[in-house]
Amino acid sequence: xxxxxxxxxxxxxxxxxxxxxxxxxxxxxxxxxxxxxxxxxxxxxxxxxxxxxxxxxxxxxxxxxxxxxxxxxxxxxxxxxxxxxxxxxxxxxxxxxxxxxxxxxxxxxxxxxxxxxxxxxxxxxxxxxxxxxxxxxxxxxxxxxxxxxxxxxxxxxxxxxxxxxxxxxxxxxxxxxxxxxxxxxxxxxxxxxxxxxxxxxxxxxxxxxxxxxxxxxxxxxxxxxxxxxxxxxxxxxxxxxxxxxxxxxxxxxxxxxxxxxxxxxxxxxxxxxxxxxxxxxxxxxxxxxxxxxxxxxxxxxxxxxxxxxxxxxxxxxxxxxxxxxxxxxxxxxxxxxxxxxxxxxxxxxxxxxxxxxxxxxxxxxxxxxxxxxxxxxxxxxxxxxxxxxxxxxxxxxxxxxxxxxxxxxxxxxxxxxxxxxxxxxxxxxxxxxxxxxxxxxxxxxxxxxxxxxxxxx
Numbered sequence: 001x002x003x004x005x006x007x008x009x010x011x012x013x014x015x016x017x018x019x020x021x022x023x024x025x026x027x028x029x030x031x032x033x034x035x036x037x038x039x040x041x042x043x044x045x046x047x048x049x050x051x052x053x054x055x056x057x058x059x060x061x062x063x064x065x066x067x068x069x070x071x072x073x074x075x076x077x078x079x080x081x082x083x084x085x086x087x088x089x090x091x092x093x094x095x096x097x098x099x100x101x102x103x104x105x106x107x108x109x110x111x112x113x114x115x116x117x118x119x120x121x122x123x124x125x126x127x128x129x130x131x132x133x134x135x136x137x138x139x140x141x142x143x144x145x146x147x148x149x150x151x152x153x154x155x156x157x158x159x160x161x162x163x164x165x166x167x168x169x170x171x172x173x174x175x176x177x178x179x180x181x182x183x184x185x186x187x188x189x190x191x192x193x194x195x196x197x198x199x200x201x202x203x204x205x206x207x208x209x210x211x212x213x214x215x216x217x218x219x220x221x222x223x224x225x226x227x228x229x230x231x232x233x234x235x236x237x238x239x240x241x242x243x244x245x246x247x248x249x250x251x252x253x254x255x256x257x258x259x260x261x262x263x264x265x266x267x268x269x270x271x272x273x274x275x276x277x278x279x280x281x282x283x284x285x286x287x288x289x290x291x292x293x294x295x296x297x298x299x300x301x302x303x304x305x306x307x308x309x310x311x312x313x314x315x316x317x318x319x320x321x322x323x324x325x326x327x328x329x330x331x332x333x334x335x336x337x338x339x340x341x342x343x344x345x346x347x348x349x350x351x352x353x354x355x356x357x358x359x360x361x362x363x364x365x366x367x368x369x370x371x372x373x374x375x376x377x378x379x380x381x382x383x384x385x386x387x388x389x390x391x392x393x394x395x396x397x398x399x400x401x402x403x404x405x406x407x408x409x410x411x412x413x414x415x416x417x418x419x420x421x422x423x424x425x426x427x428x429x430x431x432x433x434x435x436x437x438x439x440x441x442x443x444x445x446x447x448x449x450x451x452x453x454x455x456x457x
Contacts, residue, residue, distance in 0.1 A: 022173070026166040027159060034158050038151035042144075049143050053136040054115075058104045061117035064129040065102065072121055082129045084121070089128045093118050097126040106133055113137040172207045180214060188222040191215045225283075233280035239273045275388045279376070282395035289324040289399060296321060296351045296450075303332045304349055309340045316352040321450050327396045328450075331404070332356065334393040335446045343443065354450040361443040364408040373406075393446075403449045 068082035078084070089097075093105040093116055102119035113136070118128040175192060182190040192215055196208035204212070243266065250266050253259040281287055297318035304311040306329075332349070335358040339347040343362025350357045368375065374390035390406075397404040 023163065023166055023170050026170075027163050030159055030162040030166075031155065034155040035151075038147075038155060042147040042151055045147060046140070046144060050140055053139055054106065057106075057115040057131055057133050057136050058117070061104050061115045061129060061131040062102070064131065065117040065119055065127070068129050069119060069121060069127055072127055078127075079129075081131070082127065084128075085126055086128045088130075089116055089118055089126065093128075094126055097128070098124055110137075169207055172211070176207070176211050176214060179218075183214075183218050183221075188218055188225060191218060229280055229283045232276055232283075236273050236276035236280060239269075240277075243270050243273060272388070275392060278392055279388065279395065282392070282399065287327075287396075287399045289327065291322050291324055293320050293322055294325050294328070295319070296354070296356065299325065299328065300332060300349050300351050300356065303329050303336060307333060307336045307340070309336065309347065310345070311336050311340070312346055312348045314348060314350045316350060318351060319353050321354055323400055323402075323450055327400055331393045331396045331400070331402075331448060332358070334389040335448075338389050338393075339446075356448045356450075358446045358448075359409075359443060364444040365406050369406060370408065397448060401451045403451070405447045405449075407445050407447070409443045409445065 064079070064081065068078055071078055071082075072084070090105050090107060093103055096103045097118040097120050100120045102117070104115060104117045107114040107116060113133040115131040115133040115136075116128060117131070118126050121127045172194065176194075179190045179192045192211040194208050194211035196204050197212040197215065247263075247266050247270060250259070250263045253262065295318060297313075297315040300315070301313050304313050336347060336349060339358055339360040339362070343360030345361065347358065347360045350359070369390070374394055376388060376391050394404050
């Protein structure tokens, strides 16, 4: 079989998506087990009653055969249901009697079921009797219908009860899964709050145990995150006062190379402190946007000029969007600065409607950034930087309701990747390198997609 046919066969055999549901699997399992149990019990009852009914009819037929044989041997007249060499006797039973054996057999005529009994007399002659078996046949048929009906009723009732019980369990599992997804999305206040976990003395099932463990994990994670956020904010806040004094003292130093180094390091430390304060505010979700209409073309040109890096601006399609200018400039400024710091020129800032891309021709984003997004204080291969610029850009983009994605240039040695899982990672352009460098690629692209309504030029 060719690969194409194999793939086609796999596609044909693929089951519908709903078959993956635990509810349907449980319903199918319950149905199969009920059918198997009903079939087993039905067969056992059918065989038992049939054997009993046939046995009783056989005993009557053999008793009549014995009476008829004695009457024939005594020369008496045979009864109405007995005869010699009766042509209606089944052939197999006649052969058995001809061979000198006695036997019984139920005729196969469904219109008039008859139990035949036959035996040998006078050499090769056959004496036979017949017993009406219609009552027994009706009894067995009625029993079979009762078995089928009761089995269907039992299967339906069991399926309904089982589906109800399984649905309650799966609903609790779905609720737990939804809360887990909310927690992974950053909502650390989400809790399952399963009713069984509210009373510790109450016996808990497995679903309640999972829900309780998830709530405990979320609470612990929330406490640790709040503790880290408070620590970061407190450290940054406490550093501002001595840094302000240190900056003032540095300005009083006499001109010279040592003074320049001190001022440079003080400025870098002040920038790092301000970045930490900004990250702490983003983590606390205390930022509020100041929305207004802004044209993206002039705004991006202003960002490029302010960077003082010679960034090229290309406006494919200019639009006016409702956004926070200060935060948008902060995002684009960080992306442009990151591109020049870790990439290679030319760095191109492109506006195409509400989509803005920043591209450089450096080594590209590192794998960890493509997979997990920007990480604070993460450096690779001796690259400079604290990993805060892209972190702040991503946080401010979330405040704006925008989507910021990162990808390496297709075909440049590294696969495309999208931090937020958005298809915009494939937007045109190449990209900004990661803050901490990466593998040797042909560049990287950062794509910012603004969500607010646009007003065409």
